[in-house]
Amino acid sequence: MILDSETKAVELPEDHGDELRLWLRLLTCTTLIEGEVRGRLRERFDVTLPRFDPMAQLDTVPDGMTLSDVSKRMMVSNGNVTGLVERLVESGHLDRRTSDTDRRVQVIRLTKAGRAEFRRMAAEHQLWISDIFSDLSPKDVRELMRLLAKTKGSARKAAQKRALQA
Amino acid sequence: MILDSETKAVELPEDHGDELRLWLRLLTCTTLIEGEVRGRLRERFDVTLPRFDPMAQLDTVPDGMTLSDVSKRMMVSNGNVTGLVERLVESGHLDRRTSDTDRRVQVIRLTKAGRAEFRRMAAEHQLWISDIFSDLSPKDVRELMRLLAKTKGSARKAAQKRALQA
DNA sequence: TTACATTTCTTTAGGCTTCAAGCAATTGGC
DNA sequence: GCCAATTGCTTGAAGCCTAAAGAAATGTAA
DSSP states (O other), X not given: OOBOTTSOBOOOOOOOHHHHHHHHHHHHHHHHHXXXXXXHHHHHHOOXXXXXXXXXXXXXXXXXXXXXXXXXXXTOOHHHHHHHHHHHHHTTSEEEEEOSSOTTOEEEEEOHHHHHHHHHHHHHHHHHHHHHTXXXXXXXXXXXXXXXXXXXXXXXXXXXXXXXXX | OOXXXXXXXXXXXXOOHHHHHHHHHHHHHHHHHHHHHHHHHHHHHOOOHHHHHHHHHHHTOSSOEEHHHHHHHHTOOHHHHHHHHHHHHHTTSEEEEEOSSOTTOEEEEEOHHHHHHXXXXXXXXXXXXXXXXXXXXXXXXXXXXXXXXXXXXXXXXXXXHHHHHO
16 A cells, blocks of 8 residues: 555556456457367368357257347347348258247247257367367366356456446 | 276266366357457447457557568458458558568558557556456466466467368 | 337348458579 | 469458347336
8 A cells, every 4th residue: 555645545557467468368269269160160060150159059958049048148139140040040950930929039949950960060069179178187177167257257247337337 | 097898998988068168158258358348449439349459469569560460460361451451541540551672561550640549549448458357366367367378378289280180 | 098118129231250262472492 | 594382462252240220019007
């Protein structure tokens, strides 16, 4: 604590460089891994990462979910999902119908073929990820999980704070 | 170690779920923070994140760099940078000229106005980042830096391995 | 009921991004 | 010198993405 001549606490201009460097490193890691996954998906299955993602969400449930659910889970805009789903329905991976109880709602789910294809891709995908992280010990993985959970919480809090101001 | 009836080592089907969960959490953190930064840049300065990024790269050097340098540092495609730079030159933030010694090379740098505007944005940007990570202790930050460095190395190694196969 | 707000999804405009192909300049053998 | 390979960048096609506006259905409350 620094005190000025009148013995009041004074704010020192803090250094925020560490956090910035941390953010840049986080971004580098994600970009690197995402690019690697994107490339392998294209090479191996001729599919794009944006097409893979909604299928991954839908594979976690048996009876489909709404467009809003998918867009929230993927953290992308609604309009984006509309287009992605359109193409995935077109290609036969997804099935789409209007909800019986609320005609605004579109329920989408994997077709049988879509789920089968996704499962094949997901199995390899998981091995790639495991390979990408292979230098990390189990302890590293646990510790990283913990710190990223903390980061996620902190980021959400900051986002919340801004949302309330607006 | 598991041995089968003939006393040879046997591979157990390993569980790779932890790494997958780690990757998803990493991705969530990045998406969350990126969205937050994007939103604040737009609100506060009416600028997009993709326009901010090349300026950040160019602010680190006094005399500009080549398009290739920017694209490598940003880890995006060459064609992408061509378009971004085009718009930033258009808006007066960047200055662009052909190299004297190699006429294929385009050297770009911040204009005086571009640098001034970037510095204003960067100062706030750093505070946002600091705010976003504010729940993390200095020790957390150091530890996360260390683990992400390890992750980066591991990912690069995996990418390298694949590049050699192709 | 009527009016208003909210929710869900689509549409539009504009910009971002990749991949692949292609052009021009340079470099490195020979 | 000459040719082939490489390097630096641009272009074109397709798809991805957001923000904002709008349409349709539902919820709420006088």
